[in-house]
């Protein structure tokens with residue numbers, strides 16, 4: 001969320017230390033209620049309705065509030081009201097930064113504007129990021145050649161946020177020559193050619209993600225970690241292709257695999273994006289599969 | 294003592310088998326065995342004759358839909374609940390046509406899993 005994105009920017013530019021950042025993030029943690037819980041406590045939805053929406057999210061890559069409106073459980077006005085009550089993630093984060101005397105309101109405004117420019121965000125995108133939609137960072141975080149990966153990477157990232165760590169966030173993506181060296185799991189999404197995406201370990205993020213998903217405390221990068229990571233990737237990709245199938249585009253999901261060279265890739269199409277889960281990075285790597293002749 | 298209902302879990306992922314076993318056992322069911330692909334499932338079904346099978350769709354060797362067909366041919370009363378991540382609507386529809394009782398979407402939701410299994414067993 002915005003606290004992490006902005007916090008990392010502040011660390012990177014030397015405005016705060018890493019220690020100060022973890023302290024701030026701890027103070028912000030859980031200061032915001034989940035929208036579903038809030039809707040129930042406000043008496044706008046029954047627990048059963050909230051649960052139904054949670055289940056629907058297993059099949060649809062969409063926000064709780066938007067689905068609740070679509071199902072007729074909330075009016076658009078009620079959703080707006082709830083989001084106001086829930087509090088803007090940016091407001092929560094700026095309150096802590098200012099209260100702790102780390103930045104003045106003016107300095108914060110300037111830092112945010114610098115960050116916006118550096119990350120290549122439009123003012124509108126920045127507003128969305130401030131509201132918590134970190135996947136909106138992706139287009140700005142992806143190189144020109146990788147812009148068409150944004151929808152898939154966005155779904156994967158949102159799934160990580162929803163199922164594993166609501167504070168997960170992406171870093172800047174880069175084109176690369178080959179898949180990373182560390183352990184990884186791939187899955188192909190096929191349609192006259194197609195795409196392959198991959199989770200690779202970097203600084204413990206993959207182990208964190210797998211551990212949360214499998215409800216296990218992993219201590220080394222073994223087969224079980226890779227199995228859980230593969231199942232996770234499969235769920236995220238499943239959401240992506242079911243979204244496409246509603247638009248009349250049909251892709252086939254292959255089995256997750258550890259095989260690096262299972263497909264003929266389009267040369268120069270590999271893009272690697274760091275994703276931070278509980279503050280530790282993993283790599284989401286995407287590539288295009290060459291059309292079979 | 295009343296005997297527990299016996300369930301067989303079929304899934305190539307150890308993570309998914311473990312999570313599903315936990316849910317079913319907490320729901321009071323006995324997980325009599327696990328199979329890791331369609332072939333394995335077919336062999337174990339004939340031997341063990343569980344009361345219900347949870348069948349993952351995407352698996353190596355023989356996929357879940359094929360294994361379902363084999364099991365239902367052998368035992369037309371077999372209760373099989375299909376399991377899959379979102380995005381496999383076509384295969385789910387095919388499985389229901391071939392006699393699957395219902396389906397469950399991954400990632401597992403404990404209440405949804407138990408409600409689905411409970412309803413299928415009551416049929």
Ligand SMILES: [Mg+2]
Nearest residue numbers: 305349351352
């Ligand atoms: Mg599978």
